[in-house]
Amino acid sequence: MRNIGRRGAVVLGITGMVAPLTLALGAAPAQAASCTTKSGPYQKQVEKFLGRRVDGRQSAADCTAIRAFQAKHGITPNIGYAGPVTWGVMDLMNKQKAVGKKPNKDGKCPTNKGRIACVNLTVQLSWIQDGGKLVYGPVPVRTGRDGYETRTGLKKIYWRDIDHVSTLYNVPMPYSQFFDGGQAFHSVGLSVWNPPGSHGCVNMTRKDAKKYWTLLKKGDDVFVYGRKPGT
Known part of the structure; x- marks a missing residue:
């Protein structure tokens, strides 16, 4: 995202509150008024x-x-x-x-940073760990869709706003914790499995976003890795 000022930048990480799109994996039959009688490929x-x-x-x-x-x-x-x-x-x-309670089994999220929030884009999970100890999670998340991918790498939480509202989309972003330009952890009022994804933010349930708010603080590390399916 280009630099358009602090307030302007943070709103760009808001989740995509738009109708989900059919992914380029194949198309379903056209919308009908009643249940389809056709068997699908899956x-x-x-x-x-x-x-x-x-x-x-x-x-x-x-x-x-x-x-x-x-x-x-x-x-x-x-x-x-x-x-x-x-x-x-x-x-x-x-x-x-299948990940269970060992989300960092592969050791890809750093264990030498103290408390850190990890985001695995490949399986759309996030958790908080302290060294090698799991503090919270893993929890399902909804990250950036194709063209708006959540950026990978090591970052830090630089701004928190518990009652943030996007001035760009005029939608609430409760428990926002910004870690990379306009990309932030925040709760969302829809399923975290809702396709195709956000505009770059890491969407969570209200319960999980609230817990992240209590466990993290400004300056804490965030590590994002992997690749979201379909991006």
């Missing part, structure tokens, strides 16, 4: 994730369950189609669950 995987009978054939009950998942996480079109975007969200959830 039908079996989606059925298994939702605890449905895994037969690869779309049923009315399958569609209802898929639509509920899509509605919860802002996936469009919300017609119950087991397409690449829906499966992509589910697959990410599976990978996040």
